[in-house]
Amino acid sequence: MPPSSSTLLDAFDQKILKILQQSNRTTSDQIAEQVGLSPAAIQRRIKRMREQQIISADVSIVNARAIGRNMTLIVQVSLERERVDLIDLFKKETKKREEVQQCYYVTGSADFILVVTAADMEEYEQFTRDMFFDNTNVRSFQTHVVMDPVKVGLTVPVDD
Amino acid sequence: MPPSSSTLLDAFDQKILKILQQSNRTTSDQIAEQVGLSPAAIQRRIKRMREQQIISADVSIVNARAIGRNMTLIVQVSLERERVDLIDLFKKETKKREEVQQCYYVTGSADFILVVTAADMEEYEQFTRDMFFDNTNVRSFQTHVVMDPVKVGLTVPVDD
DNA sequence: GGTGAAAACGTTACGAG
DNA sequence: CTCGTAACGTTTTCACC
Numbered sequence: 001m002p003p004s005s006s007t008l009l010d011a012f013d014q015k016i017l018k019i020l021q022q023s024n025r026t027t028s029d030q031i032a033e034q035v036g037l038s039p040a041a042i043q044r045r046i047k048r049m050r051e052q053q054i055i056s057a058d059v060s061i062v063n064a065r066a067i068g069r070n071m072t073l074i075v076q077v078s079l080e081r082e083r084v085d086l087i088d089l090f091k092k093e094t095k096k097r098e099e100v101q102q103c104y105y106v107t108g109s110a111d112f113i114l115v116v117t118a119a120d121m122e123e124y125e126q127f128t129r130d131m132f133f134d135n136t137n138v139r140s141f142q143t144h145v146v147m148d149p150v151k152v153g154l155t156v157p158v159d160d
Numbered sequence: 161m162p163p164s165s166s167t168l169l170d171a172f173d174q175k176i177l178k179i180l181q182q183s184n185r186t187t188s189d190q191i192a193e194q195v196g197l198s199p200a201a202i203q204r205r206i207k208r209m210r211e212q213q214i215i216s217a218d219v220s221i222v223n224a225r226a227i228g229r230n231m232t233l234i235v236q237v238s239l240e241r242e243r244v245d246l247i248d249l250f251k252k253e254t255k256k257r258e259e260v261q262q263c264y265y266v267t268g269s270a271d272f273i274l275v276v277t278a279a280d281m282e283e284y285e286q287f288t289r290d291m292f293f294d295n296t297n298v299r300s301f302q303t304h305v306v307m308d309p310v311k312v313g314l315t316v317p318v319d320d
Numbered sequence: 321g322g323t324g325a326a327a328a329c330g331t332t333a334c335g336a337g
Numbered sequence: 338c339t340c341g342t343a344a345c346g347t348t349t350t351c352a353c354c
Contacts, residue, residue: 008226009226009227014227017220017222017227020219020220020222021219021220021221021222022217022219023217023218023219024184024185024218024219024220025184025218027328027329027330028329028330029328029329037340037341038340038341038342039329039330039341040330040331040332040340040341040342040343041339041340041341043329043330043331044331044339044340047330047331049226052226053223053226054222054223054226055220055221055222055223056221056222056223057182057183057220057221058183058184058185058218058219058220058221059180059181059182059183059184059218059219059221060177060180060181060184060215060217060218061181061215061216061217061218061219062177062180062181062214062215062216063213063214063215063216066169066209066212066213066214067169067174067177067214072264074264074266074273091308091310091311094310094311095310095311100311101311102309102311102312103309103310103311104232104234104304104306104308104309104310105306105307105308105309105310106234106304106305106306106307107304107305107307108302108303108304108305109302109304110304112310113234113304142268142269143268144264144266144267144268144269144270144273145266145267145268146264146265146266147265147266147267148251148264148265149262149263149264149265150251150254150255150263150264150265150272151251151254151255151260151261151262151263152262187347187348187349188348188349189347189348197321197322198321198322198323199348199349200321200322200323200324200349200350200351201321201322203348203349203350204321204350207350
């Protein structure tokens with residue numbers, strides 16, 4: 001480890017984070033008991049980590065079925081030309097579409113990998129028409145239908 | 161609660177959910193103002209939705225870099241044989257590994273799609289050795305290195 | 321669903337190590 | 338500089354309308 005990369009997080013912080021990643025409604029009292037600090041100290045640390053964007057968000061996770069999104073699909077997209085402006089355009093479009101839960105720009109055989117939710121196949125097909133077929137810069141795309149979301153990463157997305 | 165229960169969300173619930181998906185630390189006062197209900201009514205609705213698992217979790221999102229996970233990789237895995245017991249075994253292993261942020265069992269050209277985080281390439285290679293090379297049931301895997309996590313779905317993962 | 325009081329929680333000031 | 342204690346302000350919870 002480089003000498004300058006100071007450890008921003010001591011053992012206490014790491015324990016706190018691990019708890020908050022599972023449930024951010026855990027009270028400082030409960031956390032305090034588990035990590036061995038006073039509730040006030042816990043709160044101070046959490047506040048600091050939120051300000052430093054170590055904790056980048058605090059969110060409720062909603063069951064997709066409850067809001068009529070029964071399907072999850074994973075799509076690999078290859079662009080026709082890898083031009084920066086076209087890549088940026090594609091990124092922008094994915095950000096706008098509510099169906100796109102996640103979008104990654106990647107190296108390898110594909111250019112983008114998307115996690116998409118839809119109420120049903122018809123809705124997904126409409127989405128593919130809008131996003132892929134009507135987009136001359138999309139060379140090809142390949143869909144994987146999710147049968148079982150074995151593990152859903154509540155823990156550590158990347159962000160900056 | 162039985163799985164057949166078709167729960168209905170009215171316009172108020174939907175507005176509340178949308179706010180909570182962005183920040184579950186929004187106070188009932190603020191939500192009340194935005195949706196046009198009293199704070200107590202907001203709280204009652206939130207409580208109900210948590211009990212019904214419409215809200216399945218409340219979590220802090222932690223910046224991966226802050227905890228020394230600089231890389232995100234997306235991996236497609238194909239198994240040698242699609243036997244239920246071997247599939248279940250693979251699911252179990254992914255659940256155990258902290259590197260695996262997300263795991264989906266899918267139809268299509270691959271069997272599983274994983275979102276993996278690692279501190280560096282070396283750590284990822286160790287992971288591939290443990291999970292794939294040493295696993296006789298893994299036929300092949302293909303890695304995509306994430307260059308830009310364009311959009312990270314804080315909103316609507318699937319869950320049961 | 322609204323109101324208001326009580327309880328729980330987060331926040332801050334202060335003294336101590 | 339960060340802890341713990343304790344007072345304070347805010348938010349949630351709950352009985353009642």
